[in-house]
Amino acid sequence: QKEVEQNSGPLSVPEGAIASLNCTYSDRGSQSFFWYRQYSGKSPELIMFIYSNGDKEDGRFTAQLNKASQYVSLLIRDSQPSDSATYLCAVNNVDSNYQLIWGAGTKLIIKP
Amino acid sequence: GAGVSQSPSNKVTEKGKDVELRCDPISGHTALYWYRQSLGQGLEFLIYFQGNSAPDKSGLPSDRFSAERTGGSVSTLTIQRTQQEDSAVYLCASSKTGGWQPQHFGDGTRLSIL
Numbered sequence: 001q002k003e004v005e006q007n008s009g010p011l012s013v014p015e016g017a018i019a020s021l022n023c024t025y026s027d028r029g030s031q032s033f034f035w036y037r038q039y040s041g042k043s044p045e046l047i048m049f050i051y052s053n054g055d056k057e058d059g060r061f062t063a064q065l066n067k068a069s070q071y072v073s074l075l076i077r078d079s080q081p082s083d084s085a086t087y088l089c090a091v092n093n094v095d096s097n098y099q100l101i102w103g104a105g106t107k108l109i110i111k112p
Numbered sequence: 113g114a115g116v117s118q119s120p121s122n123k124v125t126e127k128g129k130d131v132e133l134r135c136d137p138i139s140g141h142t143a144l145y146w147y148r149q150s151l152g153q154g155l156e157f158l159i160y161f162q163g164n165s166a167p168d169k170s171g172l173p174s175d176r177f178s179a180e181r182t183g184g185s186v187s188t189l190t191i192q193r194t195q196q197e198d199s200a201v202y203l204c205a206s207s208k209t210g211g212w213q214p215q216h217f218g219d220g221t222r223l224s225i226l
Contacts, residue, residue, distance in 0.1 A: 032212035043203055043217040044155070088155070092212040098143060099168070100215070104154040 002027050004091050006103035015112050019076040023089030023103055026070070032092040033065055033072045037085045038105065044088055048074065079110045114138075116218035118204050124224045127196060133189040133221045137206030144187050145215060146179060147203040155203070161187060162210050191223075199225045 003026045013019040021035075032051055036044035050056045050063040050072065064073040072091075076083055089103040117136040125131055137144050146158040157171040161181045172178070176194075181187040191198055201222050205215035 034214060036217075043201075043220045046214050046216060049214050096168070098160050098162070098210045098212075099157060100212075102155045 002093060002095075002101050004089055004101045004103040006087075006089050006106045008104060009107040010109050011106055012109045012111055013079050015079060015081060015110055017079055019079045019083065019108055019110070021074040021076075021087050021089075021106050021108065022071060023073070023091075024071045025089075025091045025101070027091070027094050027101075028067070028070060029094040030067075030070075030091045031094075032100075033063070034090040034100065035061075035063060035072075035074045036088040036090065038088055039085045047087075076108075081110045081112055084108060084110045116204055116206050116216055118202075118218035118221050120221060121219060122222045122224075124226065125194060126226050128193055130190065130192045131194055131223065133191075133202050133204075133223070135187045135189070135204030135206075135218060137185065137187070137204070138216060141206035141208055141216075142184065143207045143210030143213070143215075144181060145205040145207075146187070146189050147205065148173075148200045149203060149220075150200045158189070158202075160210070194223075194225045196225045199223055 005024045034049045035047045038044045048063045056063045060077045062075040086105040088105045090100040093099040144161040148156045160168045176192045179189045201220045203220045205217045207213040207215045
């Protein structure tokens with residue numbers, strides 16, 4: 001059973017601090033990794049994607065991929081109350097050329 | 113259009129009725145996905161289209177569910193003889209070419225079965 005695991009949270013972080021969200025995956029052959037943000041009652045919104053080992057930065061967001069340890073992280077610097085949402089991790093299913101395996105999400109709360 | 117468009121945004125219907133949900137993907141995107149998300153739950157994959165073809169219908173929950181895509185663009189998800197357990201948010205996503213490209217979601221259709 002291919003799995004993507006995320007801590008459900010809630011993860012509470014003070015405003016201005018760094019929020020660190022983690023995701024582990026079971027299939028060592030996975031190649032594509034995605035982070036989505038989902039506000040309550042809204043649809044998922046793509047935040048970042050990463051294909052190579054290491055860090056990828058976009059504004060206040062950094063995705064970190066470690067294929068050897070099979071985890072991918074999302075760091076949010078200078079956290080704002082507007083960052084409060086559920087963050088979904090998705091990983092490609094190596095047995096399919098189109099399907100993603102989705103984590104259940106981590107609820108992040110940024111406290112003013 | 114600029115983004116994925118879904119209609120209706122909300123649908124309330126009586127048990128046993130048929131419903132049609134529509135998705136208009138981002139222009140030029142060949143891959144289209146339907147998902148279902150029940151309250152407080154994760155994403156449940158329903159079906160994938162590449163162009164007008166649906167190589168994978170394995171996620172459809174029962175034979176009451178069907179989907180089609182015409183002209184490589186608009187897709188319709190039909191649920192016949194709706195049941196209360198069909199109540200959920202139905203999400204459509206598209207990507208440029210499928211594969212493992214990023215998927216972009218519409219705002220969803222919130223379906224409530226009375």
